[in-house]
Amino acid sequence: MKNYVLPIRFGIAISGCLIAYFLILSLLGLHTNIFYSLFNGVITGFGIYEAIKFYKIKKGNDFNYGNGFVAGLIAGGVATLIFTIFFAFYATEFNTRFLEELSTKWANEYRSFEAIVFLVVAVMGFTTTLVLTLSFMQLFKTSLNPSKNKAKNF
Numbered sequence: 001m002k003n004y005v006l007p008i009r010f011g012i013a014i015s016g017c018l019i020a021y022f023l024i025l026s027l028l029g030l031h032t033n034i035f036y037s038l039f040n041g042v043i044t045g046f047g048i049y050e051a052i053k054f055y056k057i058k059k060g061n062d063f064n065y066g067n068g069f070v071a072g073l074i075a076g077g078v079a080t081l082i083f084t085i086f087f088a089f090y091a092t093e094f095n096t097r098f099l100e101e102l103s104t105k106w107a108n109e110y111r112s113f114e115a116i117v118f119l120v121v122a123v124m125g126f127t128t129t130l131v132l133t134l135s136f137m138q139l140f141k142t143s144l145n146p147s148k149n150k151a152k153n154f
Helices: 002-027 034-062 065-094 098-102 104-109 113-140 146-151
Strands: none
Touching: 002 034, 002 065, 034 065, 034 113, 065 098, 065 113
């Protein structure tokens, strides 16, 4: 657990940025437009990239693909978990009309619409985390070709 304090901190920071972005959209009345949620991937991606980068700096020569991959997953996973909890609280306690505004059609047809929305938010977050972590680890992994490792010092 001690080795993953840095990725957990990054996960908390990522979730703070996601929450702030959502609340800004809410203040502008744009939070029900799902296309704005695409920027969540940019926020999450930047946070995961930075988490892996700083984790690599911290580990130095002990850094390997597995450690970096786990660091990225932890950062994104923590962010997704916190944001999903916030989203559920927001939709059920703070703005109870949010889900109705989000999609009136679905809310009328499905009784468990809330659960579906929360599940989708969580799955989107964890999927984004997995894909971006795999992508970024291609930048940070150590090559088996020694001449390429000299050029990859961040």
